[in-house]
Amino acid sequence: MSWDYQSPWWLPGGNLQTIYAAKVARHFKNTDTQWARERWATPDGDFIDVDWLHTPDAEKDAPLLVLFHGLEGSSHSHYAQAFAAEVQQRGWRLALPHFRGCSGELNLAPRAYHSGDHEEIAWMLSQFRLQHDGAMYAVGISLGGNALMRWAGEQGHAASGVIDGIASVCSPIDLTASGHAIDSGFNKRVYARMFLASMKPRALQKLHQFPGLFDPHALMRVDTLYGFDNVFTAPLHGFKDTDDYWQRASAKPGLASVRVPALVLNARNDPFIPADCLPTPRDVSDWVQLWQPATGGHVGFVAGAFPGHLADMPRAVVEWLKQASI
Structure with missing residues (x-):
């Protein structure tokens, strides 16, 4: 499966595609997204706040998508709203765990979060696995995607016992x-x-x-x-x-060790991530698929006629995860 994304003619350039998606496009579509917050105590005496998407029509064993946010992100981020809309349409469940200090309340420990926090990813995914018996997938946005891929590289074959498929979106893996x-x-x-x-x-x-x-x-x-x-x-x-x-x-050196279905999506005009540092097929294992469209900016991927929408990227990523685990 591939995704042939092309940015709309009326939104040229990586910077405009980045800023418009984050600041403008999400406001054109009213959503009734509702979150329920759950607090988890961590082994070191701190806490993690997890926002669960309110999906009353989802079956108990419906697939669960875990979404890891980017730098200074949260469940209010534009990409979280876009993935929430996709999950609601599919009848899946969605959980967004906040990295420490990002949920609106200062965490307790003398630490915060960082781009390679694969130990934190491991603990959070293990908690989700204990709660959910059905299919489970994870998507990491930007920083969250680097940490997720870093985890997959560290885990190797063991990752498949926790998760059915993962994806990183616009992640700075270098x-x-x-x-x-x-x-x-x-x-x-x-x-x-x-x-x-x-x-x-x-x-x-x-x-x-x-x-x-x-x-x-x-x-x-x-x-x-x-x-x-x-x-x-x-x-x-x-x-x-x-x-x-x-x-x-950095997750890039570990991509050759990934042994779970993994999608790495990066726009080649992302202002944050130089195209010449992106992985090539020689850098990754056979479990990893690379999507590198020419346009899209940083977590942009606006589609359609003006004023555009953000639905295409979450739909393509979630569909890839579903197909890759069959």
Whole structure:
């Protein structure tokens, strides 16, 4: 199965396709998406908030889709709403676990979340598996997709005992290449600034919880994701520095070890992810399928006549997961 996506003529360029999808397109379709929140206690004394899509018509053993969000994402993100609409149409169930600190409430431990958090993915998927006996799939968006693919590479054949299929969407599986791309030129002025505007205040809340955790003056001086990761993300999660973090957390080197049906979807005009760093068939196992359309931006993939919609990508990804597990 393949997906022949082409962006609409009226929405040219990776930046417009990225920004329009996130800020404009989702508002054109009214949805009655409702979530029910469940709090899970983690083994280290912290918590994870899981939002379950309200699907009263879904059978108990209907397939479950677990959606891992991207950097600073949540169940309010545009892609979460788009996948929710697709799942509702199919009569499936959907759960979105929030990475620590992303559910609207500060987490308790002296840590946050990061792009290679495959141990966290492993624990969350194991909890979903304990609750659900039917078919189970997982999709990771951007950061969440890198962590998911990192997990699959670590697990090898064992992953098939937990999940029936996985997909990453616009994930920076080469974190070094993507990090430097976000930190330069237009991307730095727009996207890096946007991310830092929410990441810095949250980091300072964490410092208030744990005085001395990092240097607040160093944090306030940073204007790049590289600098933020050097002060906050890397040291809090056991990495020497940003370079060590980006190298060890990247999913790309592990794609050859994946042994569960896996889809890796990346637009070649994604402003965050240089096309020349994307995996080729030589980089992946036979279990991995690569979709690399020429357009789509970063988690964009707007389709149809103006004003467009976001339904095509979730439909194609979910259908691939269903077909790949047959």
